[in-house]
Amino acid sequence: MKKKEIITITGTLGSGKSSTADAIAEELGWKRFSSGDFMRKIATLLGVSLNELSIVAEKDSSVDKKIDNEVRKAGKMEKIIIDSRLAFHWIPESFKVYLDLKPEIAKERIFNNLKENDLRRKSEGVKNLEEIYEKIISRRESEKNRYKELYGIENHADHKNFDLVIDTNKNNLKQVVKIILTEYKKWIEKSNTLA
Secondary structure: OOOOOEEEEEEOOOOOHHHHHHHHHHHHOOEEEEHHHHHHHHHHHHOOOHHHHHHHHHHOOHHHHHHHHHHHHHOOOOOEEEEOOOHHHHOOOOEEEEEEOOHHHHHHHHHHHHHOOOHHHHHHOOOOHHHHHHHHHHHHHHHHHHHHHHHOOOOOOOHHHOOEEEEOOOOOHHHHHHHHHHHHHHHHHHHHHHO
């Protein structure tokens, strides 16, 4: 399988996937696709929060299939950063990155992000840290169950699925971007020497 000039990024909620994908796309001058942004558009059109959309998706597989079709379409391009839960699965020839962050820390980041009125997260409708924590756990379980039922993916967060795993609590955004770009370069060079 030929490696592609695509970096796919996923990770835990609040781990900095969007900020990281934006920064890398800007650094490389590549395009960017976010399934989270696409999902937020669907939620807004339906007039529901992301957690409510996850509940809808548990009963209506067309929600996930619509998102996954967009990810697969984006995966046909080159020189693109894709921020998506299942991009590693749909685009196995990409450089697959997982950003890790414990939910206890993620809830603080998400809460601070909401306070700053980030438009991407406006539809998530939460009021306090504990509610955020509950929604993180609830959404993670919903996704795990849906992906297993729909695609037979046992654990979409299993670190073995990825070329690179970064703890974003131990590394700030600038460090995360530098690590990804350094490791991506090694990954591409290795594939070129094997070709």
